[in-house]
Amino acid sequence: MSESEKTPGLKKSANEAAQRILQWAKEESVGTCFDRADKLKPCPIGHTGACCKNCHMGPCRLTGKNAEEEGRGVCGATLPTITARNMVRSIAAGTSAHSDHARDMVLTLLAVAEGEAKDFQIKDVKKLHRVAGIIGVPTEGRETNAIAKDVALAFLEDFRRTKGELNYIKRAPKKTQERWKKWGVTPRCIDREVVEALHRTNIGVDADPDHLLQQGVRTALADGWGGCMISTDITDILFGTPEPVKAEASFGIFKEDEVNVVVHGHEPTFAETLVDVVGEPELVEYAKSKGAKGINLGGMCCTANEVLMRHGIPTAGGFTNQEIGMLTGLVDLMTVDVQCIMPSLGELAKKFHSTLVTTSQKAKIPGAVHVPFDEHNAKETARKIVRMAIDNFPNRKPAKLHENQKFPMIGGFSEEYIQYMQGGRWRGSFRPLNDAIMAGRVRGVVGLAGCDNPRMVATGVHRYIAMELIKQDVLIVSTGCGSGACGTAGYLTPETALEQAGPGLREVCEAIGIPPILHLGACVDNSRILTIATAMAAEGGLSDEIGGMPAVGIAPEWMSEKAIAIGVYFAASGVPVIFGGDSPVQASKEVTRIMTDVWLERFKGALHFEPDPEKILAMAFDYIDKAREALKLKKYEPGRFGAERVLMDMAARRELEKQAKPHVGIGY
Numbered sequence: 052m053s054e055s056e057k058t059p060g061l062k063k064s065a066n067e068a069a070q071r072i073l074q075w076a077k078e079e080s081v082g083t084c085f086d087r088a089d090k091l092k093p094c095p096i097g098h099t100g101a102c103c104k105n106c107h108m109g110p111c112r113l114t115g116k117n118a119e120e121e122g123r124g125v126c127g128a129t130l131p132t133i134t135a136r137n138m139v140r141s142i143a144a145g146t147s148a149h150s151d152h153a154r155d156m157v158l159t160l161l162a163v164a165e166g167e168a169k170d171f172q173i174k175d176v177k178k179l180h181r182v183a184g185i186i187g188v189p190t191e192g193r194e195t196n197a198i199a200k201d202v203a204l205a206f207l208e209d210f211r212r213t214k215g216e217l218n219y220i221k222r223a224p225k226k227t228q229e230r231w232k233k234w235g236v237t238p239r240c241i242d243r244e245v246v247e248a249l250h251r252t253n254i255g256v257d258a259d260p261d262h263l264l265q266q267g268v269r270t271a272l273a274d275g276w277g278g279c280m281i282s283t284d285i286t287d288i289l290f291g292t293p294e295p296v297k298a299e300a301s302f303g304i305f306k307e308d309e310v311n312v313v314v315h316g317h318e319p320t321f322a323e324t325l326v327d328v329v330g331e332p333e334l335v336e337y338a339k340s341k342g343a344k345g346i347n348l349g350g351m352c353c354t355a356n357e358v359l360m361r362h363g364i365p366t367a368g369g370f371t372n373q374e375i376g377m378l379t380g381l382v383d384l385m386t387v388d389v390q391c392i393m394p395s396l397g398e399l400a401k402k403f404h405s406t407l408v409t410t411s412q413k414a415k416i417p418g419a420v421h422v423p424f425d426e427h428n429a430k431e432t433a434r435k436i437v438r439m440a441i442d443n444f445p446n447r448k449p450a451k452l453h454e455n456q457k458f459p460m461i462g463g464f465s466e467e468y469i470q471y472m473q474g475g476r477w478r479g480s481f482r483p484l485n486d487a488i489m490a491g492r493v494r495g496v497v498g499l500a501g502c503d504n505p506r507m508v509a510t511g512v513h514r515y516i517a518m519e520l521i522k523q524d525v526l527i528v529s530t531g532c533g534s535g536a537c538g539t540a541g542y543l544t545p546e547t548a549l550e551q552a553g554p555g556l557r558e559v560c561e562a563i564g565i566p567p568i569l570h571l572g573a574c575v576d577n578s579r580i581l582t583i584a585t586a587m588a589a590e591g592g593l594s595d596e597i598g599g600m601p602a603v604g605i606a607p608e609w610m611s612e613k614a615i616a617i618g619v620y621f622a623a624s625g626v627p628v629i630f631g632g633d634s635p636v637q638a639s640k641e642v643t644r645i646m647t648d649v650w651l652e653r654f655k656g657a658l659h660f661e662p663d664p665e666k667i668l669a670m671a672f673d674y675i676d677k678a679r680e681a682l683k684l685k686k687y688e689p690g691r692f693g694a695e696r697v698l699m700d701m702a703a704r705r706e707l708e709k710q711a712k713p714h715v716g717i718g719y
């Protein structure tokens with residue numbers, strides 16, 4: 052019996068529009084990830100990290116009461132060895148995803164600098180100079196393209212050098228760098244760390260769990276301070292550093308009378324080109340000739356975050372919304388490139404009039420039309436795809452279901468802008484935020500990130516945690532589908548601060564003019580959190596390294612290997628991180644201990660897994676308050692600033708909890 056059959060009326064998504072569409076899909080017998088999650092329970096052995104399939108003598112599954120001490124694979128591998136190896140392989144996979152994306156950004160910058168990608172220019176020359184300054188590329192009296200070429204070549208070394216260390220390691224606070232040196236985890240380059248991680252986890256190589264996880268940490272740091280950070284910076288250089296921008300979120304962003312083109316995936320380059328061409332008069336005229344009033348561009352997942360941050364393109368939300376978006380019947384064409392794209396979209400598109408187009412040379416999906424894109428022929432490809440969407444518009448069937456829910460939102464908070472808004476162009480700093488934390492107006496900062504997950508009431512845990520945190524004066528910086536979850540709940544507006552935030556946070560938000568949840572961008576833009584934390588450390592008054600700040604990372608609905616890589620690079624950078632759901636290393640107490648107690652001692656960060664949202668919150672507050680105490684900051688007292696207010700009455704609170712409180716963990 053499936054979970055929803057056992058619990059009639061069990062919500063699949065906390066988004067009411069999603070819930071209505073899913074109900075309709077059920078009546079029409081169209082399946083989604085939620086149905087598949089019900090039908091397909093995870094293997095209880097692999098799910099906990101106790102299954103090794105690294106050679107063909109297995110899979111070896113180490114179960115039983117004394118598995119930790121006595122269990123052995125055919126080769127003799129112990130449970131901690133197997134669990135650590137599985138973890139390290141996830142880190143390597145996640146790192147390669149972000150970093151392969153970063154490599155493409157570097158190659159695009161190089162092509163632009165060499166005049167081979169005529170459809171792109173360097174939009175943020177100031178940022179190019181800043182980045183060049185950090186990595187030691189001379190700028191004085193040089194042409195922009197010459198600087199850009201050297202920056203691109205310097206970053207290419209971050210993928211392949213054999214000696215030395217990543218360019219951006221020097222960007223971290225000195226003390227953080229010293230910890231990495233001391234524990235032998237300073238990454239040399241991205242490709243080498245990934246290859247070494249895969250080598251060491253091969254049968255019969257590294258068998259010491261701590262030593263294995265040390266390579267996991269080094270690989271993850273190559274992701275955070277390499278792949279993710281390079282990707283963020285080059286995207287800013289090419290397409291502009293984000294500044295606050297208004298947008299909209301949820302399924303009502305699709306228009307009934309316009310051609311709807313949806314960008315989904317992760318790499319921003321093609322989506323940026325679409326932004327450039329959709330307004331071209333010939334294309335708009337062509338759309339009108341087919342009976343549409345215009346062309347409407349919307350997004351899903353992290354590509355959406357990229358173009359939302361820079362252009363205010365609306366988003367239909369995160370991972371679990373992709374099939375639901377197509378179920379609206381309003382998607383004339385969806386382009387997908389890489390990562391987090393459900394292969395089911397190919398089949399689903401066929402049930403509607405929608406066309407699915409794969410645009411990356413790296414990914415094809417059965418049921419999709421493949422129109423590969425490269426930066427040399429960008430606009431031409433983009434126009435071709437928009438024409439395909441327009442041609443498909445007359446095939447649209449009259450909507451059986453009309454969903455117009457949408458919420459206003461604000462995105463576009465880069466490190467540069469957050470600094471600027473705290474003092475202006477010449478005096479920008481992190482002083483006001485540091486002061487607000489020191490005074491206890493802001494209790495601490497939480498990075499709310501990671502996926503949304505069909506094994507929970509999707510987006511519900513994000514919503515619940517976000518609201519509880521801001522009520523208790525915690526400022527949130529959000530990325531990836533965490534931002535999608537908050538945006539599609541209507542939480543990404545300054546008004547949310549007035550209605551929901553605790554009095555201290557409210558004062559600060561009102562003074563600076565920001566929402567209490569700052570949308571920082573896509574998942575690769577978690578690197579912005581690293582540079583913000585570094586700037587806060589440099590500003591003084593809090594910790595002089597990332598570790599020890601009243602700051603925590605939370606990914607309550609994570610599911611991707613990329614999230615694992617991110618969690619580990621934050622932990623190793625000094626941030627305690629709490630992931631929701633079950634632990635992928637729960638089979639081994641030793642591995643769990645290393646990732647929590649041992650890492651906390653070495654790096655001042657840790658990676659916890661905790662299925663209960665209440666406990667996630669309790670752990671987060673505990674970390675924040677203990678950090679405040681260690682820094683000898685004023686004790687946080689709820690309601691100390693501003694008049695104490697009843698933030699919500701009981702009825703409203705019950706309603707919110709009913710909506711958002713997820714069922715947690717996975718039953719077998």
Ligand code: NFS
Pocket residue numbers: 317352353369370390391500501502503531532533573574575610611613614
């Ligand atoms: Ni991050 Fe972005 Fe979303 Fe999870 Fe996937 S889209 S890269 S992995 S699901 S947050």
